[in-house]
Amino acid sequence: MGYSIKLAFLCLIFFSSSASGSRVEVVHSQFSSEAEALLKWKATLPSYSLPALSSWKLTPPSPNTTTTNTTTPSAAAAAISCKWFGITCNRAGSMVEISLPHLELQGTLDNFPFSSFPNLLRLDLSDNGITGTIPVHIGSLSKLAHLDLSYNNLSNILPPLSNLSRLRFFFLHHNQINGTIPLEIGNMKNLVKLALCWNEFTGMIPPVLTNLTNLSLLYLNHNELNGPIPSKIGDMENLVVLDLAYNKLCGLVPQSLANSSKLEILYLHENQLSGPLPQDLGGQPSIVSIQLSSNLLSGSLPQQICRGSLQYLSVRNNSLMGTIPDFRNCTSLRRLRLDNNLLVGNITGSFGVHPHLYYIDVSHNRLYGELSPKWGECKNLSGIKISGNNISGNIPPEFGHLTELGLLDLSFNKLVGEIPKALGGLSSLLSLYLNDNQISGHVPVEIGNLINLEDLDLSANRLIGSIPKQLGQCSKLLSLNLSWNSLDGSIPSQIGDLVFLQDQLDLSHNSISGLIPPELAKLRMLEILNLSHNMITGSIPLSLEEMVSLVSLDFSYNELEGVVPNNRIFKNASPQAFRNNKGLCGELQGLLPCPRPQTSNRSGKKGPKFFISIIASLIGIVFLAYAIIGVLILLREKVKKENIEATRGNHGNIFSIWSYNGNIAYEDMIEATENFDAKYCIGTGTYGSVYKAVLPTGHVVALKKFHPLEGEIIVDEESFGNEIRILIDIRHRNIVKLYGFCSHPQCMFLVYEYMEKGSLASILSNQAEAMGLDWLKRVNVIKSVANALSYLHHDCVPPIIHRDISSKNILLDVELEARVSDFGIARLLKPDSSNWISLKGTHGYIAPELAYTMALTEKCDVYSFGVVALETIMGRHPGELISSLSSLAGQKMLLRDVLDPCLTFPSYQKVAKDMLAVVRVALACLRNHPQSRPTMHQVSKELLVPRSSFVEHFHTITLGDLDDVEVL
Numbered sequence: 001m002g003y004s005i006k007l008a009f010l011c012l013i014f015f016s017s018s019a020s021g022s023r024v025e026v027v028h029s030q031f032s033s034e035a036e037a038l039l040k041w042k043a044t045l046p047s048y049s050l051p052a053l054s055s056w057k058l059t060p061p062s063p064n065t066t067t068t069n070t071t072t073p074s075a076a077a078a079a080i081s082c083k084w085f086g087i088t089c090n091r092a093g094s095m096v097e098i099s100l101p102h103l104e105l106q107g108t109l110d111n112f113p114f115s116s117f118p119n120l121l122r123l124d125l126s127d128n129g130i131t132g133t134i135p136v137h138i139g140s141l142s143k144l145a146h147l148d149l150s151y152n153n154l155s156n157i158l159p160p161l162s163n164l165s166r167l168r169f170f171f172l173h174h175n176q177i178n179g180t181i182p183l184e185i186g187n188m189k190n191l192v193k194l195a196l197c198w199n200e201f202t203g204m205i206p207p208v209l210t211n212l213t214n215l216s217l218l219y220l221n222h223n224e225l226n227g228p229i230p231s232k233i234g235d236m237e238n239l240v241v242l243d244l245a246y247n248k249l250c251g252l253v254p255q256s257l258a259n260s261s262k263l264e265i266l267y268l269h270e271n272q273l274s275g276p277l278p279q280d281l282g283g284q285p286s287i288v289s290i291q292l293s294s295n296l297l298s299g300s301l302p303q304q305i306c307r308g309s310l311q312y313l314s315v316r317n318n319s320l321m322g323t324i325p326d327f328r329n330c331t332s333l334r335r336l337r338l339d340n341n342l343l344v345g346n347i348t349g350s351f352g353v354h355p356h357l358y359y360i361d362v363s364h365n366r367l368y369g370e371l372s373p374k375w376g377e378c379k380n381l382s383g384i385k386i387s388g389n390n391i392s393g394n395i396p397p398e399f400g401h402l403t404e405l406g407l408l409d410l411s412f413n414k415l416v417g418e419i420p421k422a423l424g425g426l427s428s429l430l431s432l433y434l435n436d437n438q439i440s441g442h443v444p445v446e447i448g449n450l451i452n453l454e455d456l457d458l459s460a461n462r463l464i465g466s467i468p469k470q471l472g473q474c475s476k477l478l479s480l481n482l483s484w485n486s487l488d489g490s491i492p493s494q495i496g497d498l499v500f501l502q503d504q505l506d507l508s509h510n511s512i513s514g515l516i517p518p519e520l521a522k523l524r525m526l527e528i529l530n531l532s533h534n535m536i537t538g539s540i541p542l543s544l545e546e547m548v549s550l551v552s553l554d555f556s557y558n559e560l561e562g563v564v565p566n567n568r569i570f571k572n573a574s575p576q577a578f579r580n581n582k583g584l585c586g587e588l589q590g591l592l593p594c595p596r597p598q599t600s601n602r603s604g605k606k607g608p609k610f611f612i613s614i615i616a617s618l619i620g621i622v623f624l625a626y627a628i629i630g631v632l633i634l635l636r637e638k639v640k641k642e643n644i645e646a647t648r649g650n651h652g653n654i655f656s657i658w659s660y661n662g663n664i665a666y667e668d669m670i671e672a673t674e675n676f677d678a679k680y681c682i683g684t685g686t687y688g689s690v691y692k693a694v695l696p697t698g699h700v701v702a703l704k705k706f707h708p709l710e711g712e713i714i715v716d717e718e719s720f721g722n723e724i725r726i727l728i729d730i731r732h733r734n735i736v737k738l739y740g741f742c743s744h745p746q747c748m749f750l751v752y753e754y755m756e757k758g759s760l761a762s763i764l765s766n767q768a769e770a771m772g773l774d775w776l777k778r779v780n781v782i783k784s785v786a787n788a789l790s791y792l793h794h795d796c797v798p799p800i801i802h803r804d805i806s807s808k809n810i811l812l813d814v815e816l817e818a819r820v821s822d823f824g825i826a827r828l829l830k831p832d833s834s835n836w837i838s839l840k841g842t843h844g845y846i847a848p849e850l851a852y853t854m855a856l857t858e859k860c861d862v863y864s865f866g867v868v869a870l871e872t873i874m875g876r877h878p879g880e881l882i883s884s885l886s887s888l889a890g891q892k893m894l895l896r897d898v899l900d901p902c903l904t905f906p907s908y909q910k911v912a913k914d915m916l917a918v919v920r921v922a923l924a925c926l927r928n929h930p931q932s933r934p935t936m937h938q939v940s941k942e943l944l945v946p947r948s949s950f951v952e953h954f955h956t957i958t959l960g961d962l963d964d965v966e967v968l
């Protein structure tokens with residue numbers, strides 16, 4: 001029976017712990033009171049919190065146990081409770097650690113028995129759903145060194161906590177604590193890391209904080225703190241990271257920060273800091289990143305700012321004036337944002353060769369001078385924005401060497417000369433903005449080589465000649481603006497090949513002549529079409545009625561004549577859109593009525609088309625519109641997908657465009673998710689939260705953000721980077737693609753392929769969605785997961801153990817094809833980090849052997865796979881069914897009784913056969929002994945070609961029938 005197995009299991013632990021040491025002898029009754037206190041607290045929790053704590057019980061001594069046991073009942077209780085989930089004891093049997101992160105615990109701390117744990121060193125209740133206030137008597141944990149209450153819903157004020165003077169790590173971030181930061185925090189002299197970020201703290205930063213000389217990480221960002229930054233903050237000699245961003249701090253940036261000798265990260269952005277900066281800021285060799293953007297800073301930017309090893313500097317959106325610093329010797333620079341200030345200076349002499357620089361934005365300043373050919377040697381540049389300055393001279397052809405470049409924005413300057421043909425070498429380019437300059441000459445045909453280009457704006461220049469037909473090769477263009485030039489010739493019909501063109505096609509204010517090519521009708525996604533102020537002749541092709549997405553069109557000031565089509569798109573257009581032409585007519589308001597249909601037939605070959613259109617519209621225009629819209633929606637989905645596919649195919653992964661050495665710019669993602677705003681959050685998992693991010697390029701990705709500060713548990717940057725690179729290289733159709741990662745002192749996230757349908761868990765829990773996932777699809781989901789795991793275990797070198805297979809980590813795409821996510825992440829984290837327990841996996845999917853050993857093997861994944869496979873067939877987590885499998889009742893259970901009641905009984909032989917194979921395999925995977933479980937290779941082979949069949953008597957098959965067969 002399942003029950004007896006559990007008992008035996010407990011006894012096993014009991015024996016081993018009493019056998020393993022005479023230390024347990026000194027059991028004090030106090031230790032069992034620790035257990036009882038916890039049980040009392042457990043009893044106050046809402047019942048839905050409890051599954052996680054199911055191991056928390058004091059099993060009454062059974063005859064089995066007492067015979068071999070000589071210790072007292074309280075010792076027994078202590079020994080048992082020391083094995084409870086999340087509990088660690090010292091050698092004397094007293095609890096030193098209560099670690100219950102990520103368990104969806106609900107309830108409050110009001111009844112937590114803080115005073116019952118005189119030896120507690122570590123309390124971790126992070127990432128649960130705990131509400132209410134932090135009780136004052138938490139202060140009775142006088143030995144506590146590590147307190148983590150982050151990621152809960154704690155509210156109200158923070159009590160003084162005077163007695164917690166031994167605290168070294170205090171994490172309270174991501175709650176809703178308000179009121180001021182208590183002055184007593186100044187007594188926590190041992191604090192090394194303090195994170196109060198993402199709360200609602202008000203008032204000033206208490207100057208006593210600067211007494212905490214051991215503090216190395218201070219996160220107070222994302223609160224409502226006001227007043228000045230304590231002037232001595234830079235005197236904290238161990239300070240490495242200071243993040244005060246997103247508050248309402250005012251006053252000066254303290255001078256002391258310029259002298260802080262270990263400071264690496266300084267984040268003061270999004271505040272109301274004003275005045276000049278300390279003139280030697282950034283001079284210290286330790287500094288890596290300075291973020292001061294969106295303040296009210298004035299004065300000049302310190303010339304010293306890049307004397308050290310600065311890699312990231314952003315001072316955008318301030319009022320800094322004076323001369324731009326000389327960055328020529330700043331070779332460590334990776335990302336530079338000085339945009340939207342009042343900086344002056346000659347750009348030519350300010351920059352040299354920057355081998356690591358991948359993004360530079362100095363737009364909207366008062367820079368002048370010419371662009372240096374040296375830019376062409378900054379091989380890692382993936383984004384350049386210099387728009388809105390007074391840059392003169394030519395565009396150096398050397399820019400064409402920047403094969404990583406995704407964005408080139410030189411608009412609103414005084415550039416002259418021709419567009420260099422060499423720009424055709426920018427094979428990664430997505431956006432090219434050269435508008436509002438004085439560029440002359442022809443549009444080079446080499447622009448057609450930019451096959452990844454999505455945005456092209458050459459408007460408001462002095463370009464001449466005709467529009468090159470090669471533009472039609474830029475098949476990913478979303479937006480094309482060539483207006484306000486002196487272009488002539490006719491519109492090449494190849495423009496119609498730009499079928500993804502969506503935002504605009506603006507050819508206005510040129511000298512374009514000839515006819516409107518009917519091929520423009522292929523631009524079914526186009527929203528804005530402007531052909532005005534040209535010399536275009538002929539009539540408006542009736543086929544343009546097919547441009548169903550048009551919301552704005554303009555044909556004015558041309559030489560057009562003939563009938564204006566009369567469908568919805570043209571009807572909604574303003575009469576202004578047709579004025580000043582040679583003779584446009586039609587039924588639309590403001591147009592002259594056409595004399596006779598025949599006159600509009602002058603462009604002979606359009607005759608039949610015209611006729612067909614009229615007939616079609618007479619027969620069923622409504623039907624047509626619906627059909628087109630339907631097709632369009634499908635097309636769009638496809639287009640989106642193909643965009644991503646194609647970019648990826650071309651370039652390894654889409655982020656290489658925005659990345660340097662695999663790093664994705666933190667701020668790019670911040671912008672896409674508005675700072676990880678909850679509205680972009682699409683789920684939370686064991687390691688963190690997942691966000692949907694639509695990048696500026698239109699790509700959709702999923703960001704898996706680790707809890708801040710857990711970023712620190714990365715073993716070390718370099719090996720982490722290597723590991724990630726291995727994972728990025730993994731390609732399997734049933735594994736979610738990992739595009740890249742961002743490692744940042746405060747947060748770390750992984751960037752994944754976005755999966756439209758979400759997780760298997762969410763689909764199974766929603767009846768409507770679950771019904772869409774029929775038996776065949778479910779079997780396919782299970783096969784896909786098996787294939788993915790088999791690949792990770794047997795085809796990857798070194799093999800990758802997933803460690804957290806659960807229905808939450810199986811994601812589905814639009815076609816309900818399954819892919820495994822989160823593979824291999826666990827091993828990137830340090831074993832002794834706070835969430836090591838959760839690293840073993842998700843509650844309910846963890847192999848039984850992990851309760852008593854740390855030995856994670858492939859067989860742990862096999863077990864979890866077994867749970868997921870059953871869950872998929874049952875429509876719910878198998879729960880107790882697993883433990884009852886070995887019981888007689890379990891063996892006698894009918895298969896048909898456990899199948900998901902959402903679906904009708906499988907009626908096809910093939911499906912029934914597949915399902916039997918799935919259940920048989922699942923049961924084998926759930927065997928207690930790791931060695932007796934099959935390998936994933938065997939599993940996927942077995943599922944591919946299911947053996948024998950009981951299919952004739954499907955209704956009467958019991959789980960026992962499927963269990964004891966010689967499978968695998």
Ligand SMILES: *[C@@H]1O[C@H](CO)[C@@H](O)[C@H](O)[C@H]1NC(C)=O
Nearest residue numbers: 155156157176177178179202
């Ligand atoms: C702090 O939060 C509590 C509960 O959320 C609320 O009742 C109280 O008014 C808040 N206090 C301040 C100063 O905002």
Ligand SMILES: *[C@@H]1O[C@H](CO)[C@@H](O)[C@H](O)[C@H]1NC(C)=O
Nearest residue numbers: 188189190191212213214215
């Ligand atoms: C700071 O840390 C050092 C070593 O880690 C320790 O010796 C010292 O006592 C600490 N200082 C305070 C004020 O706690």
Ligand SMILES: *[C@@H]1O[C@H](CO)[C@@H](O)[C@H](O)[C@H]1NC(C)=O
Nearest residue numbers: 186206207208209210211212
């Ligand atoms: C702590 O800071 C306060 C004010 O900031 C100061 O008066 C006091 O002397 C400091 N205490 C120690 C022990 O440094």
Ligand SMILES: *[C@@H]1O[C@H](CO)[C@@H](O)[C@H](O)[C@H]1NC(C)=O
Nearest residue numbers: 435459460481483504506528
């Ligand atoms: C195209 O560029 C011109 C000139 O730069 C600008 O005025 C116009 O608004 C742009 N067209 C669209 C549709 O944005």
